[in-house]
Amino acid sequence: GISGSLPLSLPSSAFVRVDEEQAQLWSILITGPENTPYDSGAFIFDVMLPSDFPNKPPLVNLKTTGGGRVRFNPNLYNCGKVCLSLLGTWSGGEGEGWNAQHSTMLQVIVSIQSLIFVSDPCFNEPGWEKDRGTDIGDKKDFEYNAVIKTATLEWAILDHVRRLNRKMQRENDVAIKDGPFDEVLRAHFLKRRDHILTVLRSKWEREAKENEHAPKGHLEKLEAKFTEVAKELKALK
Secondary structure, three states: OHHHOOOOOOOOOEEEEEOOOOOOEEEEEEEOOOOOOOOOOEEEEEEEOOOOOOOOOOEEEEOOOOOOOOOOEOOEOOOOEEOOHHHOOOOOOOOOOOOOOOOOHHHHHHHHHHHHOOOOHHHHOOOOHHHOOOHHHHHHHHHHHHHHHHHHHHHHHHHHHHHHHHHHHOOOOOOOOOOOOHHHHHHHHHHHHHHHHHHHHHHHHHHHHHOOOOOOOHHHHHHHHHHHHHHHHHHOO
């Protein structure tokens, strides 16, 4: 089954939960790969398999958008839309669309992980690929990633950890509902805590200091956000 084929490693993993009462409803968690602006973030997607699946592709929606504030990638809209030729939501080349005989949910998950959560997402924007390797491209790349880095810290790390900590402190508060991946999230952030607070913080803050394309105020935003992240991660148990 799919559970034995999902990508699973510390740097980047994928997890699936299927609704026990409605098997056509899935939740997917993908953790951001290292050396990308999504590093160690946790991104949750809702999936609905249509009644004529697999003749039609699944419907996939990103939940991790900061309440509609953040567009994490040219292929991930702030409304949650996921643009992939495999899903029929992005115009791709011949043979890249959904094939009822051969396409699978595993392909969808791996495509999101490998084609969207990349080191230079700005070049997923149509027409920007031509600037790759140029001064203009380098500037676009760093400025785009600067926004994604702070958003990853805020909405794909801090938001999750805050919720887990609130849940732990108020165990009997029914207002804090269980999420489909709470235990996975807890384990993930405990394992990645040292990486986030040492390796990632050092790398991103150094780049913000040294890169000529760093937007004004980017370093200060990172420092402030990492301080918040450190407080919550250290409280996580």
